[in-house]
Amino acid sequence: MNLASATQVKALLAKYGVRPKKRLGQNFLVDRNVLTRILDAADLTAESNVLEIGPGLGIVTVEAAARAGRVVCVELDRSLEPILKEALSGCDNVEVIIQDFLKLDLAGLLEGSGRWTVVANLPYYITTPIITKLIGSKRYFDAMLLMVQREVAARLRAEANNDVYGAISVFVQYHCEIESIMTVSRNVFYPVPEVDSELIMLRVRSSPPVAVSDESLLFSIVRAAFGKRRKTLLNALSSSEELKWDKHEAQVVLGAAGIDAGRRAETLSLAEFAALANAAI
Incomplete structure (x- = not known):
């Protein structure tokens, strides 16, 4: 199964009677070069623990499982579960959780398992709540590799006197260093979304850049x-x-x-x- 092929992805979805849900922001990556850049940026080793949010059809999950020691992926859409089971049939180090990530008990899932790397393709409508939840549990994470809309990436790294600078900019910059990995064309997804994306890395700071008492x-x-x-x-x-x-x-x-x-x-x-x-x- 070649999940980096739009033709095969369409056939796979048809096989299971699944249609991408626009309301969930489902746009599946179908490009091998971008996939490689994602995995290289994640810099996984056999000792790595990976938390993947929104695995979709499993294109990143399969490759992460080949590099990391453990992969836990959280998917909201239950209709994708049989597709994930097929895609991940040979991956013994992957756990699939079908649940709303925002309702997931992260402490219960991650506590006692060492440090984690987050890999996620975040829909626009839920990007801020997910990032807020992740940073609220930053003690578990070394880095968060996120695919977001370009305008979201601009907002996260915006500085004062910029029109898109806001509360989320201050919040993220206080807790994390932000690095742009690459701009990602809308044409490497199926279905093709209306805007381009950006792959960014949030590295959890060992200490905030400013001192506050509260x-x-x-x-x-x-x-x-x-x-x-x-x-x-x-x-x-x-x-x-x-x-x-x-x-x-x-x-x-x-x-x-x-x-x-x-x-x-x-x-x-x-x-x-x-x-x-x-x-x-």
Whole structure:
């Protein structure tokens, strides 16, 4: 079975009576060169543990199993289970879990098994929740190799004063170093999606790039600031139900951090958000 062939993938789907589900963002990789780049970037060894999110038809899973010691893949779509069983019939080191990844108990699955590498092709509609969950369990991971839409990749690595800079940019950059591996044409997927993708690597930082006394408070401030990004910081922070600051409290914190209350969230660097959080303690 050649899963890197669009013709054979179509035949395989027809054999099992499965149609790609647009609502789940199902676009299956059918290119051998991109597959090789993914596996090379993952840098797997016989000691590697791999967590794959959204294995689809198993094209990456089969190759990962040949390089890694253990592969656990989590697939939401139960209709793909028989296809995965066929594709992975010779892979004794692969476990397939049919479940919503966002409902999965990661600690229960990964605890006591060493460090893991994540490999995932993330649908646009659920990219942020999945990345947030992964980073929330970052203690288990060395790196996360993610296929995302190009606009998502741009948002993740955006810096202050960029139109696409937002709360997820600050969150990811605080926890991870971001590396672009390659731009991926929409034409290497079946069905062909409407936009191109980008393969990115998130490497978990050993320590954050800025020092904060209260991480929870930092991200409460970030969410409040970007939640009303068209408002000034004074108005955005003082109207946050999460922070529960009045205008005087917000003004005091901004002043203590040396930040103009009339600025907007997209102008603040990660270091300035950290200064705000530390000034609020």
